Every structure is written in C-alpha cells, then in structure tokens.
Amino acid sequence: MASSLVELNALLDSFVPLSRKVSMAEIEVREKEAEALEKILARVWMAMPFLHDCHIINRRKLVPTGDNSWFAISNRLAFFDDGPHLFRSFVVEQWGTDSPAFEINDNRDISCNEAIQTYGFDVICAGLVEMLKCQCNVDVEYSNLQTRIKNIDSLLQVLEYSAEPEPLLGKRITPEGERLLAEGNS
Incomplete structure (x- = not known):
C-alpha cells in the first residue's frame, strides 16, 4: 500500500506542473491563432472590399415540436465590410399553429480570440475558404x-x-x- 501512495504522490507531483503547462500552452496557441486570424481578416478585407455581411459559419438546427410547430437554434459568425470585424448572431425561436411563437436574439461583435474559443480556428478558416469560393463570380x-x-x-x-x-x-x-x-x- 505504501508503494502505491508513493507512486500516486510522484504522479501527482509531475501531473500538476504538466497540467499547468498544458493550460498555458492552450492560451498561447489561442492567442497566436487570434493574431493570425486578425491578419487573415485584414487580408480578406483588403482583397474583397465590397463584401458585406458574409457568413463564415452558419449553423441552424430545426426540430419539429408538433404537427405544425418548430423549434430552431441558429448560430452564425459573419464578416462585415466596415472594417474587418466579426459578428456573432445567436437566435432561438419557436413558432407554430399549436403554440405561441417567440424569438430570442443575441447579436454582437466578437473578437478573434472569442471566435476561436467558440468555433475553433480550423472551422473559421474553412468557413473563410468557402466564403471566398462563393465570391468566384468576381473573375466573371x-x-x-x-x-x-x-x-x-x-x-x-x-x-x-x-x-x-x-x-x-x-x-x-x-x-x-x-x-x-x-x-x-x-
């Protein structure tokens, strides 16, 4: 029993600093990704100055709650043209013939760091790629x-x-x- 306590204590002694290092590394990664995203957005804005309200991420879940009623949740990350900035829109709504309708909106500007925490850097970059592919009509x-x-x-x-x-x-x-x-x- 004593050897397992010694082993447990040794593992905890090495685990605590390691978990602190992981936490610090996660913060550093997010800060560097936010810096990179700011530069990417500035570059997109310079290359495509006519963009307006382009959705980078557009998630929507629609759930039927009855024969003629629905519940929906929308979560969008948009890129606006009046300076390169991000805007998050979160909407919860319910409507139907059997129940009263309602809609709750939570819309606000969001920093690159917050966007990365919410959506993830890779997902945002993939959304930007799709957004730019949709702008292919510029060549035409x-x-x-x-x-x-x-x-x-x-x-x-x-x-x-x-x-x-x-x-x-x-x-x-x-x-x-x-x-x-x-x-x-x-």
Missing part, C-alpha cells in the same frame, strides 16, 4: 467589365469617326469598330 464580373470597356472604346471610336468631316484619314479602326460602323450604316 471582371471579364464582363473588360468586354464592356472594349465595346465602349470601339463605340467611341465610331462616334469620333462619324463626327469628323473627313473621317479618320490615315487612322486605324479596330475590327470591332468596323463592325459597329457597318451596323450603323446599314
């Missing part, structure tokens, strides 16, 4: 704008051509401009 929009610029340049060239008394002597017209000019003369 840029391509469409480039096409519009090219078309308006050609139109301006045609308008300049038709306004001159001696049309474009020695000037080159783009193929698109020639097409627009031909359409205008027919």
